[in-house]
Amino acid sequence: MYPPNFEYYAPTTLDEAIGLLDQHQGEAKVLAGGQSLIGMMKLRLAQPAALVDINRIPDLSYVREDASALAIGALTRTAELGRSDVIRARYAILADAGREIADPTVRNWGTVGGNLSHGDPGNDLPACMLALNAEYVAQGPKGRRTIPARKFYQDSFVTALGPSEVLVEARVPRAGPGSGSAYSKMERKVGDYATAAVGVRLAVAKSGAIEGAGIGLTNVGPTAIYAAAASDFLNGKTGSAADLEKAGELAASASAPVADNRGPVEFKRDMVRVWTRRTVAHAIARAKGGA
Amino acid sequence: MAIDVEEVTGSTPSTTTRTIHVTVNGVAHRSTIQNRMLLVHYLRERLRLTGTHIGCDTAHCGACTVLVDGTPVKSCNLFAVQVDGRKVDTVEGLEKGGKLHPVQEGFHLEHGLQCGYCTPGMMMASVALLARNPNPTEEEIRRGLSGNLCRCTGYVNIVKAVQHAAKKMQEPAKGGA
Amino acid sequence: MAEAIAGGIGQSIPRKEDARFIRGKGNYVDDVDLPGMLFLDLVRSPYAHAKITAIRKEKALAVPGVLAVITGADLAAAKLAWMPTLMSDTQMVLPTDTVMFQGQEVAGVVGVDRYAAADGVAAVEVDYEPLPVVIDPFKALEPGAPVLRPDKKKTDNHIWHWEVGDKAETEKALKNSAVVITEKLYIPRIHVSSIETCGCVAQVDAMGKLTVWMTTQAPHAIRTVFALVSGLPEQNIRVISPDIGGGFGGKVPVYPGYVIAVVAALTTGKPVKWIEDRTGNLTSDSFARDYHIEAEMGATKDGKLTALRVKTLADHGYTDAAANPSKFPAGLFHIITGSYPFAAAFVEVDAAYTNKPPGGIAYRCSFRVTEAAYTIERLVENMAHRLQIDPAEFRMRNFIRPDAFPFKSVLGWTYDSGNYGGALKKAMEMIGYADLRKEQAEKRKRGELMGIGISSFTEIVGAGPSQTFDILGIKMFDSAEVRIHPTGKVIARLGTKSQGQGHETTYAQILAEELGLPADAINIEEGDTDTAPYGLGTYASRSTPTSGAAAAMAARKIREKAAKIAAHLLEVSPDDIEWKDHKFQVKGVPEKSKTMADVAFAAYTNFPKGMEAGLEATDYYDPPNMTYPFGSYICAVDVDKETGQVKIRRFVAVDDCGVIINPTIVDGQIHGGLTMGFAPAMLEEIPYDADGNNRAGSFLEYLLPTAVETPKWETGKTVTPSPHHPFGAKGVGESATVGAPAAIVNAVLDALEPYGVTNIDIPLSPHKVWKAIHAKDAK
Ligand SMILES: Cc1cc2nc3c(=O)[nH]c(=O)nc-3n(C[C@H](O)[C@H](O)[C@H](O)COP(=O)(O)OP(=O)(O)OC[C@H]3O[C@@H](n4cnc5c(N)ncnc54)[C@H](O)[C@@H]3O)c2cc1C
Numbered sequence A: 001m002y003p004p005n006f007e008y009y010a011p012t013t014l015d016e017a018i019g020l021l022d023q024h025q026g027e028a029k030v031l032a033g034g035q036s037l038i039g040m041m042k043l044r045l046a047q048p049a050a051l052v053d054i055n056r057i058p059d060l061s062y063v064r065e066d067a068s069a070l071a072i073g074a075l076t077r078t079a080e081l082g083r084s085d086v087i088r089a090r091y092a093i094l095a096d097a098g099r100e101i102a103d104p105t106v107r108n109w110g111t112v113g114g115n116l117s118h119g120d121p122g123n124d125l126p127a128c129m130l131a132l133n134a135e136y137v138a139q140g141p142k143g144r145r146t147i148p149a150r151k152f153y154q155d156s157f158v159t160a161l162g163p164s165e166v167l168v169e170a171r172v173p174r175a176g177p178g179s180g181s182a183y184s185k186m187e188r189k190v191g192d193y194a195t196a197a198v199g200v201r202l203a204v205a206k207s208g209a210i211e212g213a214g215i216g217l218t219n220v221g222p223t224a225i226y227a228a229a230a231s232d233f234l235n236g237k238t239g240s241a242a243d244l245e246k247a248g249e250l251a252a253s254a255s256a257p258v259a260d261n262r263g264p265v266e267f268k269r270d271m272v273r274v275w276t277r278r279t280v281a282h283a284i285a286r287a288k289g290g291a
Numbered sequence B: 001m002a003i004d005v006e007e008v009t010g011s012t013p014s015t016t017t018r019t020i021h022v023t024v025n026g027v028a029h030r031s032t033i034q035n036r037m038l039l040v041h042y043l044r045e046r047l048r049l050t051g052t053h054i055g056c057d058t059a060h061c062g063a064c065t066v067l068v069d070g071t072p073v074k075s076c077n078l079f080a081v082q083v084d085g086r087k088v089d090t091v092e093g094l095e096k097g098g099k100l101h102p103v104q105e106g107f108h109l110e111h112g113l114q115c116g117y118c119t120p121g122m123m124m125a126s127v128a129l130l131a132r133n134p135n136p137t138e139e140e141i142r143r144g145l146s147g148n149l150c151r152c153t154g155y156v157n158i159v160k161a162v163q164h165a166a167k168k169m170q171e172p173a174k175g176g177a
Numbered sequence C: 001m002a003e004a005i006a007g008g009i010g011q012s013i014p015r016k017e018d019a020r021f022i023r024g025k026g027n028y029v030d031d032v033d034l035p036g037m038l039f040l041d042l043v044r045s046p047y048a049h050a051k052i053t054a055i056r057k058e059k060a061l062a063v064p065g066v067l068a069v070i071t072g073a074d075l076a077a078a079k080l081a082w083m084p085t086l087m088s089d090t091q092m093v094l095p096t097d098t099v100m101f102q103g104q105e106v107a108g109v110v111g112v113d114r115y116a117a118a119d120g121v122a123a124v125e126v127d128y129e130p131l132p133v134v135i136d137p138f139k140a141l142e143p144g145a146p147v148l149r150p151d152k153k154k155t156d157n158h159i160w161h162w163e164v165g166d167k168a169e170t171e172k173a174l175k176n177s178a179v180v181i182t183e184k185l186y187i188p189r190i191h192v193s194s195i196e197t198c199g200c201v202a203q204v205d206a207m208g209k210l211t212v213w214m215t216t217q218a219p220h221a222i223r224t225v226f227a228l229v230s231g232l233p234e235q236n237i238r239v240i241s242p243d244i245g246g247g248f249g250g251k252v253p254v255y256p257g258y259v260i261a262v263v264a265a266l267t268t269g270k271p272v273k274w275i276e277d278r279t280g281n282l283t284s285d286s287f288a289r290d291y292h293i294e295a296e297m298g299a300t301k302d303g304k305l306t307a308l309r310v311k312t313l314a315d316h317g318y319t320d321a322a323a324n325p326s327k328f329p330a331g332l333f334h335i336i337t338g339s340y341p342f343a344a345a346f347v348e349v350d351a352a353y354t355n356k357p358p359g360g361i362a363y364r365c366s367f368r369v370t371e372a373a374y375t376i377e378r379l380v381e382n383m384a385h386r387l388q389i390d391p392a393e394f395r396m397r398n399f400i401r402p403d404a405f406p407f408k409s410v411l412g413w414t415y416d417s418g419n420y421g422g423a424l425k426k427a428m429e430m431i432g433y434a435d436l437r438k439e440q441a442e443k444r445k446r447g448e449l450m451g452i453g454i455s456s457f458t459e460i461v462g463a464g465p466s467q468t469f470d471i472l473g474i475k476m477f478d479s480a481e482v483r484i485h486p487t488g489k490v491i492a493r494l495g496t497k498s499q500g501q502g503h504e505t506t507y508a509q510i511l512a513e514e515l516g517l518p519a520d521a522i523n524i525e526e527g528d529t530d531t532a533p534y535g536l537g538t539y540a541s542r543s544t545p546t547s548g549a550a551a552a553m554a555a556r557k558i559r560e561k562a563a564k565i566a567a568h569l570l571e572v573s574p575d576d577i578e579w580k581d582h583k584f585q586v587k588g589v590p591e592k593s594k595t596m597a598d599v600a601f602a603a604y605t606n607f608p609k610g611m612e613a614g615l616e617a618t619d620y621y622d623p624p625n626m627t628y629p630f631g632s633y634i635c636a637v638d639v640d641k642e643t644g645q646v647k648i649r650r651f652v653a654v655d656d657c658g659v660i661i662n663p664t665i666v667d668g669q670i671h672g673g674l675t676m677g678f679a680p681a682m683l684e685e686i687p688y689d690a691d692g693n694n695r696a697g698s699f700l701e702y703l704l705p706t707a708v709e710t711p712k713w714e715t716g717k718t719v720t721p722s723p724h725h726p727f728g729a730k731g732v733g734e735s736a737t738v739g740a741p742a743a744i745v746n747a748v749l750d751a752l753e754p755y756g757v758t759n760i761d762i763p764l765s766p767h768k769v770w771k772a773i774h775a776k777d778a779k
């Protein structure tokens, strides 16, 4: 398995990178962690004429919380999510995912930006961003724009990103008081894409009512799925056993899995139901101060 | 520091080749390579450092694990041009001055290897694991090495090997690496 | 009590071979680098069954760095398009007109490096006309199924029928049994997937001598096969098996890539390297298992086993390329009566052709022994449940008694020794069986699913006695050649080939014990047909039983001569010399003695008149019988009712492999074997869809367990020596792979007992467990 040859550029500024992408008119690809792209090139499923390696562009790797958002730079390695104190303390969904993506070696190299822009329904971070109602900052020849995660994923490997755009940052709305989140991934073994995985963020108001619920699903449809009905249903509820069960059922009906070696469609749907219920419960427990 | 320069004979500079400078196990190399050459092939075939192995096409087995600037990476899933200007460490660099690295010693004394094919990658992953977490629990060792497959040992003695190394590396003064 | 010899039998010395492996200085096939070496890559078929109407080389030959494209037509001209399999079937090296499975080799491309060869592969144009695909072996045998091997003048897809036992007697015994259970078990296709794939480097020198470095577990047999196929004189072929990155049975057969590389080396005059990629490995190398088994077992009301009848359909793919001894097309499957003294049994196996890759090899087990052990231990457990007798108690009641050995099984094997109850008892103590059962009962009341499963298997290894065992006519002896140098240092060469088993250490330990020299002083070499004595290789746990025995016997031959030299040195009659405490002593006068090192020096400097100089011996060991390692494994699991996920909480393995050469190495073999028993039980399978697409062609879908999934193995031993082996050893490399799956599956089914589930086919993927629970959603 050996890739065809290609032109290779290692720009040191974002503008230079965007210029190179623009020059190649869709024939060039961004190389970030390479943990998906290089595999596809080895299989000759992707045969870009040129690679624009963005790893030498400074200041694209950071995790910062400001007054309105948690900002994650595109070159932040996925393993960092599991290690960052602010993420572990306040955005546990991302820390959970950061410990479940691929394997430890791949996570060291794969980037948040790559995981979000690849468009593989098996990628774990998109569902988290859907749950968190994040926005992506993209920079292209015409400048910067912001794309809501919930509008980003169009089909398998098809996103709202233009061919000359670079995803530079993900912005997650700042976690308010009483918020909790969790990500659960059912996988056959370490390094496997999810059989089904569910990300949940929510907040529990003083009254005990759930607010701002968001549920994202991984690998049970052509893209990561935002389970809108299940999320909306939870708002205002207390999280009783019946509430959780209902949310699970709604999330299951939002899923659109296909049968593969991981199991038949009915099974995967049922796993969405079960894991949604369990993950919502976990997020509520965390919102109330549990681990 | 030793310098080892080698170039492709007769190759003309082109858009699909590149000259890189890499320090491998402390030795600086300058090489002109095709852009598409994977790091693992650069190490094995250009530098003849054949301790780094290949066991799959999909970045699952970890037999090719090396350290790039101290971070473990599957060298089958990285182009050699990407390590231009960086430091690479492979199994061949573990032994220093005729003294085995504690991880090597652990694998030997605890019978952490059988066919030996996964071993270099497993040891490099272990070195990185211990650098980050000098005193890991069994669970942390198993998780930390889960990017590396071994078909022979059933992992029991690999865990013991890493525990051995952890202990050895914490012994003060007596050395190790 | 005499002092133990340094590194003798029974000592856990660290391995000698580690020295190179831990430094990254192993020498595996892909590490071989020869001047001017070229690379071979293979074009593979996207179709499971198709006519090839054209292969166009032009574009490939125009790719920079591509030197040659080799097709079936090219090989046919040299009469090399087909080759024999070890089962006397025929296999294509490259097709001349039809491809028979997805992933089949279609053409070879030779380039100056791997990248160029791969570019060439992408540029070869092949036109296919798809043909009807036969995937299900049952459908393959239906009338009207497309005939897959018209080249063999066949009119159907039936390969062979094989049976053993008394059919009428078994029929009668089953009829007379108070309780009869029947179970259909499918043991799916799996793949050994050693982390090193297959490969070779072929070189022809100016004298016309062919040297092939290759990943083979059986270099000598391969050389003979090469000689027979190619017509090259055998002395002009040298097969070198360098360090092997795991074999497990997958490196016994000859694969097309090897042959194409040799042809490429002959045609280009340059050394040619072929290294298979993982997809090629998983989609075209020999598979293991793929047995569709239907088994019936009878018992009396009070729980005594009476009869066993087994009917099996074996899916062999498009050719029978198993690696069984010639007389046993279904291997040693008739060890299936296991640890129990059945009075009647009948086993039949039919084999079918399908559009899948060939194989039928072992997967870290002796020939089809896992299939047998799995079947018997699954049914015994089901019978115990059916009779509502505790499965441990049920086994204890039925085991062959320790005083019944040597025991002649109803299907014809003579078990050498055993103490099955002893092993089970020890396993029960280690795991705390009674407490676990109590905990289980409590959990059940709360609706939680916990299960305990047992497997008390008997293996048969060490093939084998020459009257019954041969491969393509070559008897399955093995060999050792031992030479002691003047300074008391030893070189020994053996006919086997380690792939991680630690032969350089364990053989040295055997010789240390037998020669009274420290293991450090003994070097072991294997794998080079120019230097090592002829042997059949390492698989089926045969090395210790055969080559290990040969080493001991050669050492004893040396001792006979050495005793005479010792007598000469001590100036006594040879009759007055005895070998005691690793020394030659004058009988009754222990202070008058000579060591082997003393004698070695004398063998070159001061030997008796009329004696030849030197101190060496060779032994070709023909084992008088097989050896029968055994063990009892107990597994405890928790099952998540909602998701079907299984968590193995404990796994205790008590093994008895006779006398142990190196306890640490034996434990390592067992840990590895258990993991390769766990993997097919829980994760691994190569499924095909109806169009013959392989759905596990990479490690993305072929699921090798990592350290996280793998249970934390707990091991124990009992020691029942083999009475016929020179030092009582039995062989251990594979027991655990054979024994573990049934224990795991039995545990899961025990957990699911409230749902009345009696079988789930392996691997026990969550979706299958989930389905079993939901289909019978009980109470
Ligand atoms: C063995 C293995 C197992 C894996 N398992 C999982 C898993 O369980 N879950 C999971 O989520 N992932 C998994 N992955 C994929 C891994 O997480 C990748 O790292 C990730 O999908 C892509 O990130 P990357 O930085 O490596 O991107 P790359 O491979 O460099 O790029 C992927 C794609 O995104 C584009 N791209 C990358 N960055 C940007 C950017 N900033 N702007 C615009 N376009 C960009 C590239 O052009 C390319 O098309 C696995 C990978 C391997 C090898």
Ligand code: FES
Pocket: B053, B054, B055, B056, B057, B058, B059, B060, B061, B062, B063, B064, B065, B074, B075, B076, B077
């Ligand atoms: S070779 Fe398997 S991960 Fe690199």
Ligand code: FES
Pocket: B112, B113, B114, B115, B116, B117, B118, B119, B149, B150, B151, B152, B153, C195, C245, C246, C500
């Ligand atoms: S020792 Fe053989 S693969 Fe690990």
